[in-house]
Amino acid sequence: MHPAALWKALPDGRVSCRLCSHFCRIDVGRRGLCGVRENHDGALYTLVYDRVAAANLDPVEKKPLYHFLPGTTTFSFGTMGCNLSCSFCQNYSLSQPPRQGKAITGERASPADLVAAARRSGAASVSYTYSEPTIFFELMADTADLARAAGLKNILVSNGFQSRQCLDALAGRIDAANIDLKAMRPDFYERICGAKLAPVLKNLVRIRELGWWLEVTTLLIPGVNDSPGELSELAGFLAKELGVDTPWHISRFHPDFAMRDRPPTPPESLAQAYDLGREAGLRYVYVGNVPDQERSTTFCPNCGERLIERQDMGLQAARTAGGRCSSCGAPIAGIGLP
Ligand code: SF4
Numbered sequence: 001m002h003p004a005a006l007w008k009a010l011p012d013g014r015v016s017c018r019l020c021s022h023f024c025r026i027d028v029g030r031r032g033l034c035g036v037r038e039n040h041d042g043a044l045y046t047l048v049y050d051r052v053a054a055a056n057l058d059p060v061e062k063k064p065l066y067h068f069l070p071g072t073t074t075f076s077f078g079t080m081g082c083n084l085s086c087s088f089c090q091n092y093s094l095s096q097p098p099r100q101g102k103a104i105t106g107e108r109a110s111p112a113d114l115v116a117a118a119r120r121s122g123a124a125s126v127s128y129t130y131s132e133p134t135i136f137f138e139l140m141a142d143t144a145d146l147a148r149a150a151g152l153k154n155i156l157v158s159n160g161f162q163s164r165q166c167l168d169a170l171a172g173r174i175d176a177a178n179i180d181l182k183a184m185r186p187d188f189y190e191r192i193c194g195a196k197l198a199p200v201l202k203n204l205v206r207i208r209e210l211g212w213w214l215e216v217t218t219l220l221i222p223g224v225n226d227s228p229g230e231l232s233e234l235a236g237f238l239a240k241e242l243g244v245d246t247p248w249h250i251s252r253f254h255p256d257f258a259m260r261d262r263p264p265t266p267p268e269s270l271a272q273a274y275d276l277g278r279e280a281g282l283r284y285v286y287v288g289n290v291p292d293q294e295r296s297t298t299f300c301p302n303c304g305e306r307l308i309e310r311q312d313m314g315l316q317a318a319r320t321a322g323g324r325c326s327s328c329g330a331p332i333a334g335i336g337l338p
Pocket of ligand 1: 017018019020021022023024031032033034035036037083134135
């Protein structure tokens, strides 16, 4: 156990966790909704500070981030646990056991160990990912500080359901984020994810204000969140509130966890969502989780030149020069583009 951050004591011995937008009020001896934060005698502790459940070296394109240090690798890790309970979770064996009262497993690894491993691996960055990094905030924050001091960038891959306090505590630590915007219907978040849409929308706008590099992902589920009206609304929100240079990743769904009654997303739905994103004015729209060379390519928004091609979640070819189109010279949005 490790002391938790971002909570306050209540007069009756309960604690109010301020880390995510659930704002759990936790009785003595009990855990919050995520299952990894526990009230011990009126103080809150995290149960995952020293429980790294997955760690890998990934291409940054796998996060997915297509416009942030393309072609580099990122040392990625996560603990068990999540503050959401999405019935379609594609990573439920890592995210859901603590919520179900099951054992929290993982390897003991300190922030210094993790940063040393990242440096040995040759990664350009550290990614907080796999489950939901919000719920391992303390481990993320301490690692991010050491990573930054070692010259590494920090990447947050998240469902965007943090509290405002959590985001602000991460403000000087994170360089880039990929945030899920799972749907534009409040009842989707409430019924299917056990959460709320409004905090996610607010956090996306806040992240834009914080100046992190931001890309957004939507998992397209047949018959659930794939209506043209909803997708146009979602893409319109991205274009209007976050800017047309915000890359939007539309990801293919596979039946998993508690949602096995739906087929995988058909390629034509992904193509339709791609077109709707472009019609909304977004300059960089991508289809993921499926081989689609054309729709994973970056085109110059000015002259249409093919600029950055990707394959197997990695960089294949880049024809930008100093972050500009090699044909017409127009700037291409991003950080560290060739
Ligand atoms: S992180 Fe969120 S879900 Fe977990 S205890 Fe805190 S408020 Fe509750």
